[in-house]
Amino acid sequence: MEFFGLTLPSYGWETVLGSAVSGVFLGAIYALVALGLTLIYGVLHIINFAHGALLMLGMYGVFFLWKLAGIDPYLAMLIVVPGGFALGYLLQRFVIGKASHGRDEIILLVTLGLSIVIENGALFFFSATERSVLVPYDLDGIDLGVTYAVWPEIAALAGSLAITGALWLFMMRTDTGRAIRAVARERRGAQLVGINVDHIFAVTFGLGTAIVAAAASLLAPTYPVHPQIGNLFVLIAFTVVVLGGMGSFVGALVGGFLIGITEQLGRLYMGESLGVITVSVIFILVLLLRPTGLFGQRSGQG
Amino acid sequence: MAGWLIIALALALAPLALGSGRWVEFLELTLFVAVLGQGWNVLGGYGGQYSFGNAVFFGTGAYVQALLQYRFGISPWISLWFAIAGTAAVGAAIGWLSFRYGLRGSYFALITLAFAEAFHVLARSFPSITEGGRGVQLALNQDPDRALATFQFNFAGSFLAENGFYYTILAVFLASAFATWRMERTRFGAQLIAVRENEDAAQALGIDAFRVKLGAISISAAITAAAGVYYVQKYLFIEPGIAFGTSKSVEALFAPIIGGLGTVVGPLLGSFFIHGVGEAAKATIGQALGDRPGVDLILFGTILILVLAFLPRGLAGLWAALWRRLTGGDGNA
Amino acid sequence: MLEVRGLSRSFGGLKAVDDVTLSVPRGQIVSLIGPNGAGKTTLFALISGFLKPDSGRVSFEGRDITGHKPHAICRAGIVRTFQVVQPFAGLSVHENIAVGAHTRLRDRDEALERAREVAHRVGMGAMLDRPASALTIAGRKRLELARALATDPRLLLLDEVMAGLNATEIGELVEVIRAIRDEGVTIFLIEHVMQAVMRLSDYTHVLNHGAMIASGTPREVTSAPHVIEAYLGHGAAARLAELEAGHA
Numbered sequence A: 001m002e003f004f005g006l007t008l009p010s011y012g013w014e015t016v017l018g019s020a021v022s023g024v025f026l027g028a029i030y031a032l033v034a035l036g037l038t039l040i041y042g043v044l045h046i047i048n049f050a051h052g053a054l055l056m057l058g059m060y061g062v063f064f065l066w067k068l069a070g071i072d073p074y075l076a077m078l079i080v081v082p083g084g085f086a087l088g089y090l091l092q093r094f095v096i097g098k099a100s101h102g103r104d105e106i107i108l109l110v111t112l113g114l115s116i117v118i119e120n121g122a123l124f125f126f127s128a129t130e131r132s133v134l135v136p137y138d139l140d141g142i143d144l145g146v147t148y149a150v151w152p153e154i155a156a157l158a159g160s161l162a163i164t165g166a167l168w169l170f171m172m173r174t175d176t177g178r179a180i181r182a183v184a185r186e187r188r189g190a191q192l193v194g195i196n197v198d199h200i201f202a203v204t205f206g207l208g209t210a211i212v213a214a215a216a217s218l219l220a221p222t223y224p225v226h227p228q229i230g231n232l233f234v235l236i237a238f239t240v241v242v243l244g245g246m247g248s249f250v251g252a253l254v255g256g257f258l259i260g261i262t263e264q265l266g267r268l269y270m271g272e273s274l275g276v277i278t279v280s281v282i283f284i285l286v287l288l289l290r291p292t293g294l295f296g297q298r299s300g301q302g
Numbered sequence B: 001m002a003g004w005l006i007i008a009l010a011l012a013l014a015p016l017a018l019g020s021g022r023w024v025e026f027l028e029l030t031l032f033v034a035v036l037g038q039g040w041n042v043l044g045g046y047g048g049q050y051s052f053g054n055a056v057f058f059g060t061g062a063y064v065q066a067l068l069q070y071r072f073g074i075s076p077w078i079s080l081w082f083a084i085a086g087t088a089a090v091g092a093a094i095g096w097l098s099f100r101y102g103l104r105g106s107y108f109a110l111i112t113l114a115f116a117e118a119f120h121v122l123a124r125s126f127p128s129i130t131e132g133g134r135g136v137q138l139a140l141n142q143d144p145d146r147a148l149a150t151f152q153f154n155f156a157g158s159f160l161a162e163n164g165f166y167y168t169i170l171a172v173f174l175a176s177a178f179a180t181w182r183m184e185r186t187r188f189g190a191q192l193i194a195v196r197e198n199e200d201a202a203q204a205l206g207i208d209a210f211r212v213k214l215g216a217i218s219i220s221a222a223i224t225a226a227a228g229v230y231y232v233q234k235y236l237f238i239e240p241g242i243a244f245g246t247s248k249s250v251e252a253l254f255a256p257i258i259g260g261l262g263t264v265v266g267p268l269l270g271s272f273f274i275h276g277v278g279e280a281a282k283a284t285i286g287q288a289l290g291d292r293p294g295v296d297l298i299l300f301g302t303i304l305i306l307v308l309a310f311l312p313r314g315l316a317g318l319w320a321a322l323w324r325r326l327t328g329g330d331g332n333a
Numbered sequence C: 001m002l003e004v005r006g007l008s009r010s011f012g013g014l015k016a017v018d019d020v021t022l023s024v025p026r027g028q029i030v031s032l033i034g035p036n037g038a039g040k041t042t043l044f045a046l047i048s049g050f051l052k053p054d055s056g057r058v059s060f061e062g063r064d065i066t067g068h069k070p071h072a073i074c075r076a077g078i079v080r081t082f083q084v085v086q087p088f089a090g091l092s093v094h095e096n097i098a099v100g101a102h103t104r105l106r107d108r109d110e111a112l113e114r115a116r117e118v119a120h121r122v123g124m125g126a127m128l129d130r131p132a133s134a135l136t137i138a139g140r141k142r143l144e145l146a147r148a149l150a151t152d153p154r155l156l157l158l159d160e161v162m163a164g165l166n167a168t169e170i171g172e173l174v175e176v177i178r179a180i181r182d183e184g185v186t187i188f189l190i191e192h193v194m195q196a197v198m199r200l201s202d203y204t205h206v207l208n209h210g211a212m213i214a215s216g217t218p219r220e221v222t223s224a225p226h227v228i229e230a231y232l233g234h235g236a237a238a239r240l241a242e243l244e245a246g247h248a
């Protein structure tokens, strides 16, 4: 096969399918990282550039809980998820909300500033050394025929689906969820009916951070943590969010799987290095051609 | 204007006054970042289009400058025009795509980031052209007589060897500041600012916002590319991470935001301030804690947030306000 | 000079402008009135290129300008003001007006000079160095007008420039607008302030639910029963007539 002058290797269907299936597992993680981002976008209409840094912080949390207290990374969720919520709430309420004077382009810059502070804070305190959480079951798993899925991958997939479902239920069934949706639809109107918009913004940011902390738990057994790890996921998460439609939960899930599969197939056919460009190309094309994404309603002019 | 003559003169005489070495190195870095900042400022400060991927222009400029010499043996004095013009064209292309489809705000920030990332991957992925992840290493000229011809001052006479690149970046900076200063006083500049302030109103008054933004991104790209040219000549090396990584994109926006968006002096003021603070912090806190990395950037990020919160017009705005208070009038600083 | 033929535009199911046909003759002041939400601003947006029509044509001085870009339409000689004022908030009054002047003048000094003249003409001469963000509502409305005028238009579309002004200010602005017309600029204006409509317009169109329901001299249209009903609700014309009869 030829592709832009590159000769592509040809593979048997098992290899291709195997790649696609591992793309599904990878995509589950992307979807979960993107879920928090899209939730925040849907309500605050801003891209949170600190999202990757918060993921990294969550992974350090999981690592140190395991290293110092011997807590299993999945169990650590019980601590890092509430911790993430509290951190997110406080950041929005007392830093982002205060510093941005309610102007979208300033919020963008404030979250960028935050990401730099958090990332270099990690570098300063924890150094650039990669640290891995070691679990006894990280190589066990199930043989799916075309590929072999290890437990951490399966847990990530199941966790992503469960958390997306739980978030959806929360948004539909609880009063807080309804208030968040009201603010997302009509900021001014929500204010008029007595909803405390600043509080809802902070709750939303807290939820987004809690979700990314859950993602950190699910990632910790497979990815070593270092101060830059967030960057690995964040551009992909942006792509997922844009592809799925900014603010759409289903979009985040579908987008995550699509990107995961595309990336794995890209790697298979174009090699490790060039393979990842498929993500950037999708990103650029979606932004240009369909900035509302697959499931979104807002236009690209926000 | 008088202020600028004093700044230019002071900067030109600095190596004589301070002696070469640490202080001049500090000023050189300050000026380099001020050029990156001025490039960002034209589009972001004057045009209100916040790019998060200006590294794409730095990297393109640097790679064109390096590869034309490396692959074809072209003189650096010729290749630099290709680097600047070529990057301006890349800027126009990216702008054409982004602005044609009406991308603004978050979306524009994201797409510029995506372009930088795509170029990053491309530079890594075609070693037959770019030498891939290893980067391009230019041959070192050791002949003092050819220092000027090769645009390499390492073996030139001692003053030039020590200060040649300082004067290079000073010249680039003054050129970029002059260009920005001129731009402010043209129809194009007024229209660009109008687009930033209110795009609908600008269009109603006959401004082709698309063309104006396209012009701004091209100028932004050209200025940023000049910083890339300087970088390659000084270090004789470029690799994908340095060229297209996020750090250049971030440095480019720190200086003008902290110094004062949409002002000619902002990028210089901001760059001087953050690097001053950064050096001081590294020398004190960093040293005290065993020379660990990250201190300066923690401070930069914090300063950025504080400036956004409390000084929407940056240090230049603070200066103007203080000046007004001191002189009691509305004198223009 | 302006011809609008069968112009329509919907938002979702709502027909904001519905098959509107009208013309604005050179040198006149024509007004467009109608209740809130009638589609007046939408019609201006269609003429000035900010919205694309679903169907219908707009032509200006014999040339078709339907669907052209706003900046191109401005350069062709039609300029609009915004009902919700859109100042360049970070700039001074002088700089705001100069942006308009640059449409015809490349040179910075000439544009600033022209802006100064225009400012004096609309009574803003004393406010040149004020930041636009520091203006009162009346000031901002004038700034809209001044900026538009600085582009040297042949047709000026004014969207409720009198709203929110007191009686004295309205009186002043009426004179300013007359003077602009006398210098040869054709004017098409949306206005709720009936006193101004009556004093200024040579001709008036009435829009209701997107459709033109009446045209004529201001006196004719404001006494037409169906126009009164559009404004005040069903049966209002009859009640009004009774009232007048009672007084007589």
Ligand SMILES: Nc1ncnc2c1ncn2[C@@H]1O[C@H](COP(=O)(O)OP(=O)(O)OP(=O)(O)O)[C@@H](O)[C@H]1O
Pocket: C011, C014, C016, C034, C035, C036, C037, C038, C039, C040, C041, C042, C043, C083
């Ligand atoms: N961009 C839009 N999207 C959806 N609906 C719109 C849009 N613009 C206007 N409308 C609707 O179209 C109708 C006409 O609005 P328009 O602003 O033209 O009225 P108007 O006559 O100028 O009213 P007013 O006197 O209050 O200014 C209104 O019902 C309005 O809600």
Ligand SMILES: [Mg+2]
Pocket: C040, C041, C042, C083
């Ligand atoms: Mg209106």
